[in-house]
Amino acid sequence: MDGSRKNYPKKKRLMYQEMMKFPKEYSAVAISNLNKVRANQLMQLRKKFRTDMKLRVVKNKVVQRAFEKIDDIPRLPEFSKMLEGQCLLLFTNANPFRLNIIFDKSKIFLPAKGGDIAPTDIIVHAGNTGITPGPVLSEFKEANVPTKIDQGSIWVVKDTLVTKPGDEISQKLASLLSKLDVKPIEAGISVTCALADGLLFTEDDLRIDLDVYSKELARGAFEGQNLAILCGYLAPETVRPLILQAGQEALNLSVSTGYINKDTIKPILLNAHAQSLSISNIIKEKGYKIA
Numbered sequence: 001m002d003g004s005r006k007n008y009p010k011k012k013r014l015m016y017q018e019m020m021k022f023p024k025e026y027s028a029v030a031i032s033n034l035n036k037v038r039a040n041q042l043m044q045l046r047k048k049f050r051t052d053m054k055l056r057v058v059k060n061k062v063v064q065r066a067f068e069k070i071d072d073i074p075r076l077p078e079f080s081k082m083l084e085g086q087c088l089l090l091f092t093n094a095n096p097f098r099l100n101i102i103f104d105k106s107k108i109f110l111p112a113k114g115g116d117i118a119p120t121d122i123i124v125h126a127g128n129t130g131i132t133p134g135p136v137l138s139e140f141k142e143a144n145v146p147t148k149i150d151q152g153s154i155w156v157v158k159d160t161l162v163t164k165p166g167d168e169i170s171q172k173l174a175s176l177l178s179k180l181d182v183k184p185i186e187a188g189i190s191v192t193c194a195l196a197d198g199l200l201f202t203e204d205d206l207r208i209d210l211d212v213y214s215k216e217l218a219r220g221a222f223e224g225q226n227l228a229i230l231c232g233y234l235a236p237e238t239v240r241p242l243i244l245q246a247g248q249e250a251l252n253l254s255v256s257t258g259y260i261n262k263d264t265i266k267p268i269l270l271n272a273h274a275q276s277l278s279i280s281n282i283i284k285e286k287g288y289k290i291a
Contacts, residue, residue: 015058019066023073026091028196032189034086041187053092074198082193096194100206107188111178114171118163122184129154139176
């Protein structure tokens with residue numbers, strides 16, 4: 001067995017050694033599927049995160065064989081079974097949830113290629129394209145984009161929808177969009193599976209809508225503070241509203257009992273005036289005249 005290992009290519013042996021080492025050096029390991037990730041994008045990610053995490057594209061069997069030898073990381077063998085297709089392995093000390101958020105913010109837009117599926121409506125906007133008239137006019141015509149020639153360049157007459165979500169982008173349309181510097185394809189990586197602190201997370205587990213989460217968190221904090229005030233629980237966040245509430249209740253009690261001071265005299269007089277008007281109306285309704 002040792003002799004056969006010596007025949008492995010040096011690069012493969014180094015990868016195997018890294019797969020044995022990295023899970024012990026980092027608190028989390030994650031998988032990202034590379035089916036829709038382009039080489040130039042992966043290169044940018046490596047450059048951007050080179051100090052924060054290790055990104056490796058390794059054959060699944062090499063990873064699985066290495067992980068089988070590690071017996072002190074809970075659920076690692078189960079995690080290795082999630083490797084399917086071409087995968088990117090990420091080793092990091094970042095929380096898997098934060099990792100997914102980081103990657104969502106790192107997505108970029110790329111030119112379309114023939115065969116790509118339109119993710120959204122793709123619109124060619126009106127205006128000067130800066131393209132010199134020539135054979136490219138046939139590409140505009142084929143895409144049903146109305147044009148005119150003005151000042152030696154092609155102008156798009158009006159905003160034109162060229163594809164709808166789910167449509168396949170043809171090679172010719174992709175070429176035209178590239179000439180117009182329209183980049184409709186959103187590219188990025190997302191964590192499809194992660195292992196951290198013995199917990200295994202799926203893609204659905206890691207998908208968080210930050211806007212919804214922040215609103216729910218704010219609502220929870222607001223409701224918690226209201227409950228604490230209702231219970232009279234003292235905390236830095238409740239001291240001021242509790243004092244204000246106590247002051248208002250004391251004022252209301254003083255007014256209702258007729259206790260006069262500088263704070264109660266005005267509301268007491270207003271109450272007395274309102275009561276006198278009410279009595280006056282009752283007397284008038286009974287037919288009595290008030291002198």
